Amino acid sequence: MPMLKIYRYISTLLISLTAATALSQTTEENIAEKAKALPDTLTAAQKEKKSAFISGAAVSVDMCGLMMKLMNSRFANMEASARLNFKEKYFPVFELGIGDCTREGEENNNVFSTTAPYFRVGMDYNFNKKHNGNRFFGGVRYAFSTFNYDFENPDFMDEAWGVHTPLVLDDVKGKAQWAEIVIGVETKLWSIIRLGYNVRYKMRIKQSGNEWGDPWYIPGFGRNGGSGWGGTVNLTFDVGKTARKNKTNLKI
Amino acid sequence: MRRIPILLLSCLALLGACDQADCTLDNSVTYTCNFYAEGSKVTLNDIITVTACGTDSVLVNQKQGATGIELPMSYWNEEDTLVLRIQGSGYTMEDTIWIKKNNIPHFESPDCPTKMFHLITDVNSTHTFIDSLSLVNPNVNYADVENIQIHFHAAD
Numbered sequence: 001m002p003m004l005k006i007y008r009y010i011s012t013l014l015i016s017l018t019a020a021t022a023l024s025q026t027t028e029e030n031i032a033e034k035a036k037a038l039p040d041t042l043t044a045a046q047k048e049k050k051s052a053f054i055s056g057a058a059v060s061v062d063m064c065g066l067m068m069k070l071m072n073s074r075f076a077n078m079e080a081s082a083r084l085n086f087k088e089k090y091f092p093v094f095e096l097g098i099g100d101c102t103r104e105g106e107e108n109n110n111v112f113s114t115t116a117p118y119f120r121v122g123m124d125y126n127f128n129k130k131h132n133g134n135r136f137f138g139g140v141r142y143a144f145s146t147f148n149y150d151f152e153n154p155d156f157m158d159e160a161w162g163v164h165t166p167l168v169l170d171d172v173k174g175k176a177q178w179a180e181i182v183i184g185v186e187t188k189l190w191s192i193i194r195l196g197y198n199v200r201y202k203m204r205i206k207q208s209g210n211e212w213g214d215p216w217y218i219p220g221f222g223r224n225g226g227s228g229w230g231g232t233v234n235l236t237f238d239v240g241k242t243a244r245k246n247k248t249n250l251k252i
Numbered sequence: 253m254r255r256i257p258i259l260l261l262s263c264l265a266l267l268g269a270c271d272q273a274d275c276t277l278d279n280s281v282t283y284t285c286n287f288y289a290e291g292s293k294v295t296l297n298d299i300i301t302v303t304a305c306g307t308d309s310v311l312v313n314q315k316q317g318a319t320g321i322e323l324p325m326s327y328w329n330e331e332d333t334l335v336l337r338i339q340g341s342g343y344t345m346e347d348t349i350w351i352k353k354n355n356i357p358h359f360e361s362p363d364c365p366t367k368m369f370h371l372i373t374d375v376n377s378t379h380t381f382i383d384s385l386s387l388v389n390p391n392v393n394y395a396d397v398e399n400i401q402i403h404f405h406a407a408d
């Protein structure tokens with residue numbers, strides 16, 4: 001019996017040692033495998049980060065136009081935009097807005113008015129190479145608007161013939177195309193919310209005139225002329241990989 | 253966040269800038285009729301008076317030594333009828349001119365005066381002292397150009 005107990009202890013010890021060795025080897029192998037796999041995983045993530053073609057998407061609203069409308073400005077361009085984020089560098093953008101204008105003459109009773117949509121397509125380029133949530137944009141836009149406008153002169157007087165007949169022109173058709181050069185900045189406020197503003201130099205390319213005169217205001221362009229300045233203050237909701245990446249970075 | 257109001261105000265100031273009237277200074281819309289005789293421009297030594305039918309307005313009042321006259325057009329009529337009266341020493345003659353036209357409202361800005369441009373389509377007259385009329389430039393606008401040539405009968 002004592003010999004049997006001794007054999008049992010020896011067998012148990014051997015089995016335990018073997019198991020422990022095997023377990024340790026397995027653990028070491030796993031650790032080694034994980035250690036090997038970790039750089040591969042990181043490399044893949046880095047590769048994914050570097051090679052992701054579409055890094056996100058965003059929609060924006062222009063607060064400047066809304067404020068101008070609320071303040072009863074002579075005209076206001078109220079617009080929203082949608083854009084994609086390619087590699088955090090290229091941002092193709094589509095902008096849709098409604099231009100609204102009611103302009104009364106300062107020294108007469110003339111009234112010009114129009115409310116019509118306008119469209120812009122273009123591309124922004126982010127000059128900030130650091131992925132720190134800030135973006136410095138430069139970009140171009142092609143824009144166009146097809147609109148109707150009204151013009152009234154209630155005091156239209158033919159003095160030579162002594163005839164007073166109010167001049168009322170309704171639904172005069174107008175078209176305009178223009179290009180814009182845009183520079184702007186944008187920063188992350190909180191989570192997916194970003195705030196930015198931009199300044200735009202607008203160059204009219206073409207307008208379809210009529211024999212009555214050019215419109216005083218072009219929706220999206222502003223006061224009619226060969227060129228002009230504008231800008232927007234954008235509240236942006238940025239979704240996609242860029243936003244998720246920023247969250248991950250914050251946890252680390 | 254404290255910069256947001258500054259950004260918005262800057263934006264509004266930018267968009268509100270340069271909002272000023274830029275009206276055409278020479279904004280009288282008249283058409284010019286010059287006098288011709290035997291193909292050459294002449295000076296009319298008689299006194300000429302031009303009145304418009306359908307109104308009491310005197311468009312040209314006893315002008316003497318003129319080489320031509322500048323006349324306003326009616327804003328809404330499709331045809332203007334003018335009476336040209338010439339007074340010389342011991343004689344008075346009258347001719348009537350009919351000018352058919354299209355009326356084209358023209359505006360530049362709500363701050364600027366609204367005007368009526370015209371496109372002359374036809375001219376005719378009686379032939380007491382007027383031999384013929386030539387339509388040189390049918391567009392009546394701000395441009396200071398000759399529109400109609402009034403050819404007088406050759407002196408006997």
